[in-house]
Amino acid sequence: ARGGTRYLSGPAAQDYLDVPAFQRSGIEVAWMDYSGYPDYPQLWGAFEPAVSIVDLLLNVGEDAQRYLDRSS
Structure with a gap:
Protein backbone atom coordinates (compact mmCIF):
# COMPACT_ATOMS: atom_id res chain seq x y z
CA ALA A 1 0.00 0.00 0.00
CA TYR A 34 24.52 -9.03 12.17
CA SER A 35 28.17 -10.04 11.95
CA GLY A 36 30.83 -7.44 12.61
CA TYR A 37 29.10 -5.62 15.44
CA PRO A 38 31.11 -5.36 18.68
CA ASP A 39 30.13 -7.26 21.81
CA TYR A 40 28.55 -5.15 24.53
CA PRO A 41 28.21 -5.73 28.26
CA GLN A 42 25.21 -7.86 29.19
CA LEU A 43 23.91 -8.34 32.70
CA TRP A 44 24.05 -12.14 32.88
CA GLY A 45 26.78 -14.54 31.70
CA ALA A 46 28.81 -14.58 28.50
CA PHE A 47 27.87 -12.35 25.58
CA GLU A 48 24.85 -13.64 23.65
CA PRO A 49 24.64 -12.06 20.17
CA ALA A 50 21.30 -13.54 19.06
CA VAL A 51 19.00 -11.17 20.93
CA SER A 52 16.95 -8.12 20.00
CA ILE A 53 17.87 -4.45 19.87
CA VAL A 54 15.90 -4.13 23.10
CA ASP A 55 18.66 -6.10 24.87
CA LEU A 56 21.27 -3.61 23.65
CA LEU A 57 19.18 -0.63 24.73
CA LEU A 58 18.45 -2.03 28.18
CA ASN A 59 22.06 -3.03 28.79
CA VAL A 60 23.93 0.06 27.56
CA GLY A 61 21.25 2.77 27.33
CA GLU A 62 22.37 6.01 25.71
CA ASP A 63 25.67 4.38 24.69
CA ALA A 64 23.84 2.02 22.27
CA GLN A 65 24.72 4.05 19.16
CA ARG A 66 28.41 3.30 19.73
CA TYR A 67 27.70 -0.43 19.37
CA LEU A 68 25.65 -0.01 16.20
CA ASP A 69 28.54 1.47 14.21
CA ARG A 70 30.49 -1.44 12.66
CA SER A 71 33.53 0.76 12.05
CA SER A 72 34.17 1.25 15.80
Whole structure:
Protein backbone atom coordinates (compact mmCIF):
# COMPACT_ATOMS: atom_id res chain seq x y z
CA ALA A 1 0.00 0.00 0.00
CA ARG A 2 2.97 2.32 0.64
CA GLY A 3 4.90 1.36 -2.50
CA GLY A 4 7.67 -0.54 -0.75
CA THR A 5 9.86 -2.76 -2.91
CA ARG A 6 12.21 -4.32 -0.34
CA TYR A 7 11.65 -6.09 2.98
CA LEU A 8 14.62 -6.41 5.33
CA SER A 9 14.33 -9.14 7.95
CA GLY A 10 16.43 -10.90 10.54
CA PRO A 11 17.90 -14.24 9.45
CA ALA A 12 15.76 -16.29 11.86
CA ALA A 13 12.71 -15.42 9.73
CA GLN A 14 14.10 -17.61 6.94
CA ASP A 15 12.47 -20.51 8.80
CA TYR A 16 8.93 -19.13 8.49
CA LEU A 17 8.69 -16.15 6.13
CA ASP A 18 6.71 -16.80 2.94
CA VAL A 19 9.27 -15.31 0.55
CA PRO A 20 7.38 -16.32 -2.63
CA ALA A 21 4.36 -14.32 -1.42
CA PHE A 22 6.54 -11.21 -1.16
CA GLN A 23 8.06 -11.89 -4.59
CA ARG A 24 4.62 -12.28 -6.20
CA SER A 25 3.85 -8.80 -4.91
CA GLY A 26 7.05 -7.40 -6.40
CA ILE A 27 8.83 -7.12 -3.06
CA GLU A 28 12.43 -8.26 -2.68
CA VAL A 29 13.28 -9.99 0.60
CA ALA A 30 16.75 -9.29 2.03
CA TRP A 31 18.31 -10.79 5.15
CA MET A 32 20.09 -8.70 7.75
CA ASP A 33 23.69 -9.68 8.53
CA TYR A 34 24.52 -9.03 12.17
CA SER A 35 28.17 -10.04 11.95
CA GLY A 36 30.83 -7.44 12.61
CA TYR A 37 29.10 -5.62 15.44
CA PRO A 38 31.11 -5.36 18.68
CA ASP A 39 30.13 -7.26 21.81
CA TYR A 40 28.55 -5.15 24.53
CA PRO A 41 28.21 -5.73 28.26
CA GLN A 42 25.21 -7.86 29.19
CA LEU A 43 23.91 -8.34 32.70
CA TRP A 44 24.05 -12.14 32.88
CA GLY A 45 26.78 -14.54 31.70
CA ALA A 46 28.81 -14.58 28.50
CA PHE A 47 27.87 -12.35 25.58
CA GLU A 48 24.85 -13.64 23.65
CA PRO A 49 24.64 -12.06 20.17
CA ALA A 50 21.30 -13.54 19.06
CA VAL A 51 19.00 -11.17 20.93
CA SER A 52 16.95 -8.12 20.00
CA ILE A 53 17.87 -4.45 19.87
CA VAL A 54 15.90 -4.13 23.10
CA ASP A 55 18.66 -6.10 24.87
CA LEU A 56 21.27 -3.61 23.65
CA LEU A 57 19.18 -0.63 24.73
CA LEU A 58 18.45 -2.03 28.18
CA ASN A 59 22.06 -3.03 28.79
CA VAL A 60 23.93 0.06 27.56
CA GLY A 61 21.25 2.77 27.33
CA GLU A 62 22.37 6.01 25.71
CA ASP A 63 25.67 4.38 24.69
CA ALA A 64 23.84 2.02 22.27
CA GLN A 65 24.72 4.05 19.16
CA ARG A 66 28.41 3.30 19.73
CA TYR A 67 27.70 -0.43 19.37
CA LEU A 68 25.65 -0.01 16.20
CA ASP A 69 28.54 1.47 14.21
CA ARG A 70 30.49 -1.44 12.66
CA SER A 71 33.53 0.76 12.05
CA SER A 72 34.17 1.25 15.80
